[in-house]
Amino acid sequence: MEKRGIDYLKQKLALFRSGAQKKYDYYDMNAILVNNSILMPEKLRGRYEAVIGWCTKAVDALADRLVFREFDNDIFDLNEIFEVNSSDIFFDSAILSALITSCCFVYVSLDNDGIPKLQVIEGTDATGVIDPITGLLTEGYAVLDRDKLSQATLEAYFEPGKTYYYKQNQLVKVVETNAPYASLIPIIHRPDAKRPFGRSRITKGCQYFQNLARKTLERSDISAEFYSFPQKYATGVSQDAETFDNWKATIASLLVFQKDENGDSPHLGSFPQQSMTPYLEQLRSCASGFAGESGLTLDDLGFPSDNPSSAEAIKASHETLRVTARKAQRCFGSGFLNVGYIACCMRDEFPYRRSQFYKTKPKWEPVFEADATTMSLVGDGAIKINQAVPGYMDKDVIRDLTGLEGADGTGYNSQTVGIDSKDILGESQANNEGQKL
Template identity: 30%
Template sequence: MRRRILLRLSQPLWLYTALLCASRFDVRRGLERHWSSERGLVSANLDITLPTLTLSEEEAALLGKLRGRIMWYAEVNRKKQHYYEGRQAVRQLGISVPPQLYDLAVSVGWPGTICDVLEERLDWQGWTSVADELDGLDEIYRDNHLGIEASRVHLDALITGTGFVTVGRGDISAGEPEVLVTVESSSCATSIWDYRKRRATAALSQTWNELGQIVLETLYLPNETVTLARNADSVVNATGTGNNKSMIVVDRDQHNLGRVPVAQLRNRDRAYDLRGRSEISRPIMYYTDAACRTMLGMEVSREFYSAPQRYALGAEPEMFGVSDESTVDDRILAGWRAAMGRLNIIPLTEDGDMPQVGQFPSAPPTPYIDLIRTYSQMVSAESGIPAPYLGFSTENPSSADAIRQAEYRLVKRAERRQTNFGQAWREVAFLALLIRDGKVDRDFFRTIDVKWQDAATPTRAAAADEALKLTSAGILTPDSTVTYDRIGLSQQDQARVMDDKRKARLNGVVDNLKNASKNVQDNNQFVAEVAARKVPVSAQ
């Protein structure tokens, strides 16, 4: 949305040039200009198009829709994050546990383990190309530290079901990369997804301060990016409540890319629900809460029933220091003395009978442990991670084949995430090239793909044995980058190995030339005589 105005200028030319550049004015045409070299003034009628720092009705409606999505998902995401961090509020049944112990901070870290174990197998190593030409994508990967940033957005997508990556032009003078790639949390960003285009058609990201107030919003459109800031007197919190009209437009960047510079990573999406699904599902949350309640019951049992209960038949309370005048505190203290005393002396009764003293067997925690083990097996079945990862292991170590069989489903789930997330990272590559160059060669981009580390857990010996068999069979060449990738060499290691081999081949060529020359001299007397001749020095 822009407006056109007509200005009459009669000030120094450099001043208007600075104003036009600072305000991003678009000078369409000059109608009349008069220049005076003596005064250094310019007088001109200019038809100028100014960017409108207000939202249109369509933009305001779109912004409200995106804000509503963030508000709706914020509470759901907060709940999943609490389970991931082990800070969820567990609902108690209120039957066997005293209310005074409800606040006991019992926590089970299974939701965090489920997400972490899966994320640890999602090692994105950048982009690759069939033609070994990345057109600067490797530099974008290194400059933006995407090896670290990718891990963050992957984990966020596993916890909440989705994650976002924004691409823009960085401020080189401020030390930013030329193409700035930033990951966004799903708690402060959202988008509208186009199923046919397989990408976002609009997106919104919010920036909060330490008080939970929204201080900045960025509305991403196909041809324009609108930035809104909050007035100092307004109050808009992280839940979106408050005076949203206080967010005013402060900048419009008309990039005319024809594409929203936002990529979305969706976890476990399906045709019915394209928003993605968290790994912390409702069954996982229930099993976790049930395990927390069981552990709390085990804590109570330890306090009350782990010490053996004793009894005395035919004894009087006075024998243990308890009388009718004793207060409640005195009775409790006397009971602790009798239970904890190393030597208890009990006299005979008035009839001369010996009191009978005994104890009840203590209650073991075995039922609680068995119940927690049952919950862990149900969590393992729901999440696809091996049961030993949840804290229960057998006495005998598993064999290598048993470990691979137990991890088969986990590896397959990780490979599915690599496929889904890989499409988003290809979109990031397309946006990065589009923002840097203004256009993207479609034929070249078809050769670009993402590179992941193997999601399985092969040993170095197994990888080396596999590479040896493939090269021996002629399927792979020894110096191929594919072979180096199969044995786990990094890009730096591959470059050093190739450089060392290049030097070795060069040294071998030099040695072969020396040996060939020596053989010729030894076998040919004429050549030897010619080589032994001395060239006389001409007189000066």
């Protein structure tokens, strides 16, 4: 494949940086909303600003449920590489950044002792040319440091086996490695053939419904001013009557009107008070649209249901979120395995083949934590299944289903799962269970 060069990658990053930064603005609730209402006076548009964190909730609700456990069948000691790099912080940081901007990048380097160092770089500061087969980069570019004006002060250009460092656009250092690919690895959320760098969790639909909800809240804030002080009127006032201050008339608890020389007195009244119900209904409609777009529920967005839901009902209502989380686990698991592969090549100073790591599988904690009901159902199911197929469900399978470790620190003891059901249920009950199966 022909090399594109650092100038091409700089232009590519400049092209997509603004879009990625916009996602961060929505996540940080700093996005600027231009109100083009034809009915709202210009003097009022900038005085009422609403802030809603629905996009933040959409990202955090998924990121908080993605908990990476370890690599199974780890023959290359990949878990050790991540553990020495504060794995708890590293995985959470990489997952959150990838969900916001569709992808993030992990910069791999070696310290003085030859131990791999992993640094997460957000999608606004790195890009590259991706290999569609392995998901690794054949070329990469990253901004490693910026000044107070967001100008790049330290840059790096990556290619297989070499990393070039630039400071103030001047080449200052070249580091050689044994990595068969660039030592800048992408962590991608929901990639496809058209968009190999994935798709953001903050979609255009999420942005639309959040902006619509913000406009609704701003209109309701302005209407609340009139809702608090309904308009009053007086008819039949003499033309010679002394005018009164409108503000005092609005907040005064008692108004006195004298009769004129003919003994007539004015008639007082007030216009119907404005209702806030239409705004609340429109806000709830926006929340329903956002929930359908993001896979959340109205309870997650601040509209609690009347009757509290059980644990099973909560799981059923979050079925879309569960499926989305499982898809994200597959995408991120492949990216983390690529990080371990490049780091292992650099640590061992040997260019391994990517196909040598296919038996190493990423393990994740369950999307939903197991409650008492789930543990009871899993236990009963494990006993019955192991009666039909002895040893089919062992401690590793039980841990994958519940996320609970056993007393030995590895999961349930397989002997208590139901391999020998007669020791647990008794001989007569085991026979009855076997007849049911």
